[in-house]
Amino acid sequence: MNYVFSFSWLAEYYPVLLKGILITIELTVVGGLLGVALGTTCAWARALGPAWIKPPVSAYVELIRNTPFLIQLFFIFFGLPSLGVRLTELQAANLAMIVNLGAYSCEIIRAGIQATPRGQFEAGASLAMTPIQTFRYVVLVPALQRIWPALSSQVVIVMLGSAVVSQIAAEDLTFAANFIQSRSFRAFEAYFVSTVIYLVLAIVLRQIMAGVGGMLFARRSVR
Amino acid sequence: MIEFTLWDILRNLLLAARWTIVLSLVSFIGGGVVGAILLFMRIGGSSLLRAFTRYYVELFQGTPLLMQLFLAFFGLGLFGIDVPAWFAAGLALILWTAAFLTEIWRGCVESITRGQWEASASLGMGYVQQMRYVILPQALRVAIPPTVGFSVQVVKGTALTSIIGFVELSKAGTVVTNATFQPFIVYGLVALIYFALCWPLSKSSQILERKLNVAHRNH
Amino acid sequence: MSLIEITEVRKSFGPNEVLKGINIDVAPGEVIAVIGKSGSGKSTLLRCINGLETIDSGSISVAGAQLLPDEAHLKALRLKVGMIFQQFNLFPHLTAGGNVMLSQMVVKKTPKPEAEAVARRMLERVGLAQKFDAYPDELSGGQQQRVAIARALAMQPTALLCDEVTSALDPELVAEVLAVVRELAAEGMTLLMVTHEMKFARDVCSRVVFMHEGRVHEIGPPEDVFAKPGTPELKQFLGMQ
Numbered sequence: 001m002n003y004v005f006s007f008s009w010l011a012e013y014y015p016v017l018l019k020g021i022l023i024t025i026e027l028t029v030v031g032g033l034l035g036v037a038l039g040t041t042c043a044w045a046r047a048l049g050p051a052w053i054k055p056p057v058s059a060y061v062e063l064i065r066n067t068p069f070l071i072q073l074f075f076i077f078f079g080l081p082s083l084g085v086r087l088t089e090l091q092a093a094n095l096a097m098i099v100n101l102g103a104y105s106c107e108i109i110r111a112g113i114q115a116t117p118r119g120q121f122e123a124g125a126s127l128a129m130t131p132i133q134t135f136r137y138v139v140l141v142p143a144l145q146r147i148w149p150a151l152s153s154q155v156v157i158v159m160l161g162s163a164v165v166s167q168i169a170a171e172d173l174t175f176a177a178n179f180i181q182s183r184s185f186r187a188f189e190a191y192f193v194s195t196v197i198y199l200v201l202a203i204v205l206r207q208i209m210a211g212v213g214g215m216l217f218a219r220r221s222v223r
Numbered sequence: 224m225i226e227f228t229l230w231d232i233l234r235n236l237l238l239a240a241r242w243t244i245v246l247s248l249v250s251f252i253g254g255g256v257v258g259a260i261l262l263f264m265r266i267g268g269s270s271l272l273r274a275f276t277r278y279y280v281e282l283f284q285g286t287p288l289l290m291q292l293f294l295a296f297f298g299l300g301l302f303g304i305d306v307p308a309w310f311a312a313g314l315a316l317i318l319w320t321a322a323f324l325t326e327i328w329r330g331c332v333e334s335i336t337r338g339q340w341e342a343s344a345s346l347g348m349g350y351v352q353q354m355r356y357v358i359l360p361q362a363l364r365v366a367i368p369p370t371v372g373f374s375v376q377v378v379k380g381t382a383l384t385s386i387i388g389f390v391e392l393s394k395a396g397t398v399v400t401n402a403t404f405q406p407f408i409v410y411g412l413v414a415l416i417y418f419a420l421c422w423p424l425s426k427s428s429q430i431l432e433r434k435l436n437v438a439h440r441n442h
Numbered sequence: 443m444s445l446i447e448i449t450e451v452r453k454s455f456g457p458n459e460v461l462k463g464i465n466i467d468v469a470p471g472e473v474i475a476v477i478g479k480s481g482s483g484k485s486t487l488l489r490c491i492n493g494l495e496t497i498d499s500g501s502i503s504v505a506g507a508q509l510l511p512d513e514a515h516l517k518a519l520r521l522k523v524g525m526i527f528q529q530f531n532l533f534p535h536l537t538a539g540g541n542v543m544l545s546q547m548v549v550k551k552t553p554k555p556e557a558e559a560v561a562r563r564m565l566e567r568v569g570l571a572q573k574f575d576a577y578p579d580e581l582s583g584g585q586q587q588r589v590a591i592a593r594a595l596a597m598q599p600t601a602l603l604c605d606e607v608t609s610a611l612d613p614e615l616v617a618e619v620l621a622v623v624r625e626l627a628a629e630g631m632t633l634l635m636v637t638h639e640m641k642f643a644r645d646v647c648s649r650v651v652f653m654h655e656g657r658v659h660e661i662g663p664p665e666d667v668f669a670k671p672g673t674p675e676l677k678q679f680l681g682m683q
Contacts, residue, residue: 066417067418068379068382075407075410078407079411082405119529123531123533125492127524128521128549129545129548160288163289164287174287181297188294188301194290195287199286202285
């Protein structure tokens with residue numbers, strides 16, 4: 001092998017990489033927050049909601065969990081315009097990530113809700129709380145605490161999965177890598193550097209999720 | 224301009240879906256073999272091998288599958304090998320699958336209680352015998368549902384190989400879309416075909432898990 | 443005028459009828475012990491009064507609030523009558539104080555400072571003023587049950603339902619919980635309690651209800667029920683045969 005590695009292109013292209021990193025972070029933050037919110041709502045619907053709401057929510061969850069993210073993304077970006085829904089690359093990428101994480105986190109959070117002892121629901125009810133109030137104030141926090149590690153892993157998986165949004169020309173980190181390799185012809189180095197960046201992002205994201213968990217579930221006095 | 228009927232579209236997609244199935248099988252079986260080897264390195268006696276597999280798993284679970292595909296595709300090229308897309312796709316998917324299966328299986332082995340190790344040790348069994356006759360048979364039962372469940376991730380993972388130019392279901396979807404200008408129908412059908420492949424696997428994983436839980440309760 | 447009116451209440455779980463036409467009227471300030479074998483329907487009766495189970499026929503009302511299966515009626519009923527559970531059911535993610543404050547703020551929309559003041563008073567009433575900031579898993583079973591009582595009291599109910607409140611406790615912790623219940627009785631709280639503590643029932647209760655196979659088999663003041671049981675079933679239950 002007489003290939004000579006070169007990273008000199010970094011000097012010229014680092015702003016491109018930086019922009020890509022920021023977009024990947026933006027996608028992860030928006031997708032993570034709204035996706036978990038959607039997942040929580042769906043988990044409530046599937047575990048505790050009225051009977052009529054369960055079939056459509058189950059259908060959504062099963063459909064998303066059993067099709068590739070790439071196809072969901074293509075369907076949203078290329079397919080929806082024929083229904084008159086035209087989204088920018090970034091909007092489509094954000095929506096796809098929310099919808100995707102929503103389905104996965106629904107199943108994870110539902111498991112947490114279903115592990116709640118019956119007595120917690122009854123105690124809430126006996127104190128005259130409505131079912132929604134009991135869910136919000138009594139059930140939800142311990143349920144999230146139970147499944148926080150699994151939820152954190154899923155958020156990391158979705159962040160890594162976001163690499164494919166480059167395929168609809170959303171200008172994320174992978175898009176930056178593709179751009180650099182097409183200009184500098186340093187394909188391996190460009191992908192190697194972005195892979196390392198993804199790895200760092202994944203490690204940092206895991207720490208952040210642990211930190212958020214620590215804050216959410218911290219024991220604190222009520223004052 | 225050629226008119227495409229729905230059947231034309233579906234037929235082309237189904238033909239391409241064969242390659243999705245082949246690649247899924249290759250990745251899953253190959254990943255299983257590599258994963259099994261890694262598992263024994265992970266739980267074995269050598270701290271060097273344990274560390275190696277830990278970092279291996281960390282690396283493959285901490286980076287995008289798409290990047291792994293790119294690196295396999297372009298990286299192998301550096302060695303002067305003219306890599307066809309199917310080879311890079313298969314290699315990356317096998318290594319990626321192996322990382323996840325190793326981690327799933329390690330959890331299963333570790334779920335076998337200490338008492339089982341102690342009981343078998345007290346009967347004079349050595350490490351290999353303990354593994355062979357006591358631990359693995361139990362771990363295997365626990366491992367089946369999540370392993371079947373992960374096969375769904377493998378099938379979906381093959382969609383990414385379209386990006387490095389391997390022609391399977393997703394790539395066919397793009398090609399057919401470009402010919403028909405009917406992305407809504409084409410990608411809708413592509414999604415349904417993936418669903419038809421994945422849903423039975425998801426469902427059987429759930430059923431197997433329920434059976435296992437019932438069996439455990441009856442112990 | 444009765445505070446709690448239970449009229450011809452029937453309740454089935456599938457083919458199994460557990461309440462076969464129950465009639466009990468409870469006057470304000472009465473302390474009633476419900477005794478009977480397990481499976482006699484006594485816990486189910488209590489759970490019905492709090493709306494945790496629906497009833498198939500008959501009616502239940504507490505201080506004018508009817509048991510009806512819609513949210514508004516259930517809320518009105520539950521504001522009148524609190525419930526203490528065998529397993530305490532404290533909220534694990536909240537401190538003792540937080541447990542007592544939560545429903546005041548969420549249900550009654552009491553402002554936080556006021557809810558906190560009430561919580562402190564109630565915890566003091568059950569002898570746990572110093573445990574305001576402790577989490578449930580830092581408390582003994584007896585302490586947890588006392589927090590549960592404080593939590594119910596903070597809603598200012600007109601009556602309390604106690605479902606075997608000492609059954610999950612270690613023997614040495616039973617007394618501290620019973621002391622709190624005894625004090626509530628002395629203060630005039632209306633109490634309906636399912637219990638296995640016969641001595642306590644005899645000392646504190648105004649009436650004793652003996653349930654057998656889904657019916658009120660005997661009812662009367664404790665001196666009659668315990669000293670002169672009228673039926674062989676009660677005699678057997680009391681171990682007098």
